[in-house]
Amino acid sequence: MTIVFYLSAAVAVIATVLVITRLNAVHALLHLIVSLLAIAVIFFTLGAPFVAALEVIIYAGAIMVLFVFVIMMLNLGPHAAEAERRWLDPAIWVGPGILALILAGEVGYLILRGAAGTTGAAIVGPQTVGVSLFTTYMLGVELASLVLLAGLVGAYHLGRRRGAGEDGEGERTNG
Amino acid sequence: MPELLRYLLVILGVVLAPLTIAAGLTWGERRLLALFQDRYGPNRVGPAGVLQVLADMIKILTKEDWVPPFADRPVFVLAPAIIIIATYLSFAVIVFAPGIAVAELNIGLLFFLAMSSLSVYSVALAGWASNSKYALLGSLRSIGQMLSYEVFMGLSLMGVVVMAGTFDLGAIVRAQAGLWYIVPQFIGFFIFFIAGLAETRRIPFDLPEAESELVAGFHTEYSGMKFAMFFLGEYVAITLFAAMLTVLFLGGWHGPGSQSTLVALGWFLLKTLALIAVFILIRASLPRLRYDQLMEFGWKVMLPLSLVNLLVTGAVVLWRG
Numbered sequence: 001m002t003i004v005f006y007l008s009a010a011v012a013v014i015a016t017v018l019v020i021t022r023l024n025a026v027h028a029l030l031h032l033i034v035s036l037l038a039i040a041v042i043f044f045t046l047g048a049p050f051v052a053a054l055e056v057i058i059y060a061g062a063i064m065v066l067f068v069f070v071i072m073m074l075n076l077g078p079h080a081a082e083a084e085r086r087w088l089d090p091a092i093w094v095g096p097g098i099l100a101l102i103l104a105g106e107v108g109y110l111i112l113r114g115a116a117g118t119t120g121a122a123i124v125g126p127q128t129v130g131v132s133l134f135t136t137y138m139l140g141v142e143l144a145s146l147v148l149l150a151g152l153v154g155a156y157h158l159g160r161r162r163g164a165g166e167d168g169e170g171e172r173t174n175g
Numbered sequence: 176m177p178e179l180l181r182y183l184l185v186i187l188g189v190v191l192a193p194l195t196i197a198a199g200l201t202w203g204e205r206r207l208l209a210l211f212q213d214r215y216g217p218n219r220v221g222p223a224g225v226l227q228v229l230a231d232m233i234k235i236l237t238k239e240d241w242v243p244p245f246a247d248r249p250v251f252v253l254a255p256a257i258i259i260i261a262t263y264l265s266f267a268v269i270v271f272a273p274g275i276a277v278a279e280l281n282i283g284l285l286f287f288l289a290m291s292s293l294s295v296y297s298v299a300l301a302g303w304a305s306n307s308k309y310a311l312l313g314s315l316r317s318i319g320q321m322l323s324y325e326v327f328m329g330l331s332l333m334g335v336v337v338m339a340g341t342f343d344l345g346a347i348v349r350a351q352a353g354l355w356y357i358v359p360q361f362i363g364f365f366i367f368f369i370a371g372l373a374e375t376r377r378i379p380f381d382l383p384e385a386e387s388e389l390v391a392g393f394h395t396e397y398s399g400m401k402f403a404m405f406f407l408g409e410y411v412a413i414t415l416f417a418a419m420l421t422v423l424f425l426g427g428w429h430g431p432g433s434q435s436t437l438v439a440l441g442w443f444l445l446k447t448l449a450l451i452a453v454f455i456l457i458r459a460s461l462p463r464l465r466y467d468q469l470m471e472f473g474w475k476v477m478l479p480l481s482l483v484n485l486l487v488t489g490a491v492v493l494w495r496g
Contacts, residue, residue: 026250026303033296053285057329061292062322065299069318072303072311125281126342 005045012038021088023081025071029064036060050126189266189277196451197410202227204410204455211459240399243305250304255401258297258408262415265290269418270345272428272439283344284336287419288329291374295321297408298376298393305396313392316466320373320380323473328370330481334363334488335423348427355426362484364424366477371416373473375409377454379461380469417450418443425450 015035022028036059043052133141209216218224242251268283270276280286295318302314336342339350357364373380394405421427425446428439
């Protein structure tokens with residue numbers, strides 16, 4: 001299991017670097033999907049199969065599809081790749097790069113000191129997750145659902161058509 | 176060693192069986208459609224036309240595999256592979272008979288849902304990479320359709336999960352020893368069946384490839400083996416949905432004499448093939464819906480219905496303790 005963990009962790013890191021450096025938006029998204037799938041495998045090796053499945057269903061299978069959906073409609077041409085190339089100017093990525101290196105150094109230090117947790121200590125099944133969501137973390141679940149409800153109402157308000165009939169190209173509100 | 180050998184045999188069977196059924200369906204569907212519509216169908220090559228499968232395969236393998244110069248090459252090649260991989264991986268968690276499964280996961284049902292949500296990418300990327308109007312329109316339609324129908328496809332199965340108390344497909348089948356879930360969960364069965372039709376993009380939900388308006392939708396630019404992969408992928412997906420319906424609602428391998436593994440496998444195959452025939456019958460008898468009708472039906476009828484089904488199932492299970 002340890003080798004699977006390190007393999008998928010390496011895949012996740014490499015894919016994420018490619019997400020940032022790809023000039024084509026759809027190719028970048030494909031790498032992001034690979035990264036999410038690798039993270040799902042990491043969850044699986046850590047003994048959380050339920051979270052792994054949800055990661056694939058929700059992040060890779062639903063949210064990223066919506067990203068692809070929007071980018072497909074943008075009709076990005078060669079000038080988009082040019083803009084992307086300008087964003088990859090060293091002056092822009094050196095600062096975040098140094099910060100990320102410090103974090104990577106900390107992780108390396110922790111691993112070398114042997115302070116990292118063991119993998120796959122206990123398998124957490126779907127039932128355990130459900131029970132703890134509806135007992136220990138009840139308040140958190142309720143608050144999260146309130147936030148989602150607010151988002152839903154907001155989306156409805158923004159997408160609402162004013163005045164025009166069923167198939168008329170009605171005026172959209174500005175929110 | 177015999178244990179390992181048995182396991183390898185199971186894997187081989189799970190790889191070959193869906194492929195055989197899917198290949199057979201390319202002939203079987205046309206014959207059945209012809210039967211329902213009172214004509215002959217392909218009946219020239221071999222006995223009753225069975226060898227038509229072989230003839231089609233030779234034809235499609237010798238066609239030029241053309242990648243349009245305006246297409247995004249890597250994504251164009253990747254797209255047909257995704258649909259085969261995603262549908263095939265789902266067969267890994269299906270329990271065909273006691274002990275006959277590649278992996279009896281405790282999240283088997285969720286694994287199936289995860290894989291079916293990944294197969295959307297195949298259609299989306301194929302349409303985008305083709306760099307053509309019809310393909311893009313077709314794939315935009317199918318993303319909307321598959322995402323919407325996925326929502327209540329998952330919800331319709333939660334009734335079964337509540338009754339069986341597990342996501343483990345083997346345990347779900349064992350829980351149906353007395354009564355198949357199609358009886359208490361008829362609404363769930365009905366919703367999942369319709370969602371399956373929409374996910375496999377079959378008539379009456381084949382708007383992504385509506386030939387009268389979109390040429391062939393997302394696979395307009397595809398030819399040769401890559402086109403065959405989409406085509407075969409659709410049949411593998413139909414087989415998958417029929418097998419899932421069998422596992423979740425029709426008692427899986429249960430049936431008279433299913434103590435012996437061979438009879439159990441026979442029951443599973445029989446139920447799956449019968450459901451595939453129903454899929455084909457629906458294709459033969461229904462017209463295509465309009466896109467706004469499809470969306471409205473999904474969000475305004477099916478979603479509330481599946482929520483009510485889940486609520487009632489939960490209440491009844493709680494009440495009976």
